[in-house]
Amino acid sequence: MLRLRLVPVSLLLVASLSSAQEMHDHGIPERLGEVSFPISCAPSVQEEFNRGVALLHSFAYASAEQTFRGIARIDPQCGMALWGVAMTYFHQVWSPNLPLSVFPAGQEEMLEATRLSAKSDRERGFIHALGALYQESDSLTPSMRTVAYEQAMTEVARKNDKDVESQVFYALALLANASPTDKTHAKQKQAIDLLEPLNREYPNHPGIAHYLIHACDSQELAERGLPAARAYAQIAPSAPHALHMPSHIFTRLGLWNDSIASNLASRQAAHQHGDMLDELHAMDYLVYAYLQTGSDKEVRQLVQDMKAMPNLDMSRFGIAYAATAIPIRYAVERGRWKDAASTGVPTGAPPSVVAIAVWSKGMGLARTGHVKDAREDVDRLRQIEAQLRASGDTYWSTQTGVLASEVMAWSAQAGGDPHQALVLLRAAADQEDAVEKQPVTPGPILPAREQLGDLLLQQEQRELALKEFQTALAGAPGRRGALLGIAQASRHDDRAELY
The missing domain is CATH 1.25.40.10 (Tetratricopeptide repeat domain)
Structure with a gap:
């Protein structure tokens, strides 16, 4: 496989992206892993585009959107910046992965990205694939759209078989369409087969480790995901989600102390970032792990902390789920x-x-x-x-x-x-x-x-x-x-x- 030089994503932002810097500069270097996604836009935005993709790979969607919009302001002809914005609306392993509330905005971004196009076939392939997700058709269900996206990404990966990002985004597309009723885990195993060789060549890539964890989030495959779980938080410690994700594997294997440590770190980071969704998600996993260790005092404190959180947007599924489940877990598991x-x-x-x-x-x-x-x-x-x-x-x-x-x-x-x-x-x-x-x-x-x-x-x-x-x-x-x-x-x- 052709080895690309991966660029460490750091806080060395270009001066004209001061709004993004203001959001992320906490006085210490930002660590999001190593990503290289070459684009044909203005050379001055390349490093920041890599950073936006790294944020995408750790599901830091709000920060990624801000980053890609900053790129579009610097280079208004950069169709890939609009691709990046539209990608932040597509939460591929979440449910729902494409909320109706954001679909029109994503569709508008992709129409403009398609109009601007790109100078390379590879970039046009990415834009075309996401365009298949956002295509104008009242007859397409959300699941039909994600299938269309996966099929288009199959071609991107086939035509760019030496390109890391083409393979990684294709693996994520497979996971987005993995059926929860398929106990053979066929798509997960297909994604793992793509990602494991890449992981050996690019051990500091955030998306590879992250998606390996998601692919292995089952009882059958959890042991296979343990190395990625041990590594991901070290690859991208600036991303609250990266601090949390290892606990998916720890939970599957009953490694409660590891899960607790993972989610304590994630909760703290999410709180510092003002990310209520990730904070509540970490708290729910914390409650689950604490209950298994008999740590009722800690559970009671988490329940009180959750109830004291202001302005919970219960229309958002992730927030509503965690906020509802946390006190119920305590009551029901303890009879x-x-x-x-x-x-x-x-x-x-x-x-x-x-x-x-x-x-x-x-x-x-x-x-x-x-x-x-x-x-x-x-x-x-x-x-x-x-x-x-x-x-x-x-x-x-x-x-x-x-x-x-x-x-x-x-x-x-x-x-x-x-x-x-x-x-x-x-x-x-x-x-x-x-x-x-x-x-x-x-x-x-x-x-x-x-x-x-x-x-x-x-x-x-x-x-x-x-x-x-x-x-x-x-x-x-x-x-x-x-x-x-x-x-x-x-x-x-x-x-x-x-x-």
Whole structure:
């Protein structure tokens, strides 16, 4: 492979980009990794373009947008600067990855980028590929657009097989279209096969390490992602997301102390940058890890810190998810069912987030014997499930269906129908296990397989409960609930309550 000279991205900004410098100059050198993305725009913007791409690779979208807009002011004929702006709206492994609220702006940027074009075939390929995502057509769904982008990036990668950025952005395009129901992880493995050889040649490239972590964010592949997880925070320590991302692998492997250290650093950096989304995301992963280590004092402090955060924009999925999940994780994982039953529904949150709050309330009611009220929450969950399905959100409609089945199961148990409770909860566990989690969450609030083990304990079926807890632990190593369940199912006493 042709080896390109990678340029360290530092805080040595050109004078005319003073607005970007003002945002990032904290008195210490900025470390974002090493990126080289040659473009045919004015030579004076090349270093800053590399910096913008490095920011993109660490999902520092707001800073990247500011950087690319600064480039466009210096060189108004630079179509790749507008490509960069439009790329900041496309959050490829997030959900949704192309929010409707930003689509018109991205489309406008790409129309202008296409008009300006570029001097090289490679740059025109990047612009054409992103143009396929933003093409004008009312008949295209978001998933169809991301597929069109991946197909176009396939050609970019094929025609530029010695170009690092072509391969790296193509690998990310593959991950954007990886199906959560594909337990073979075919696209993830395809991305890994592209990225691992590049990682050996370019060990300080932020995107390569970052996307390897995302590609390996499954129980099957987590061990393979551990070297990248150990490296990424050292490659780009100035990016809060780079400090957090290793915890995706640490969580999969039950390395709780590593996850805690990763997210403490990420939370602090995000707070200093004023990045509420990354701060809350790190806090949610922190709560998850602290719960597994029995660190309830730290969890309570995080819950209080979250509640004290002002002006949370609950219309943003990532913010709404973390802010809703954090207190619910504490209540539900610790069996504080009365607290769960009093869960309020967040105002202005997406339906998939509202479903989590409704589930928490329904679980609390069912586990405290208020069967009739719990079944009302089941009805509401079914309505949300149908709403999500009608909108084309298959993933979250499936997850909401699992939540509804869980509340139904515990309502059946409380209502004196243990057989129906087992049928419902086993089906929910099988359904949940068949789908990979989204990166927004460290894991289900309370895994259905663990709940099934708990239910079997309550029904005094210890051997069956033990098997379910062992299965749950194999899928999520180190989880406290599964470990406690195994210990309890192995004992012969009368204590049937796990949580």
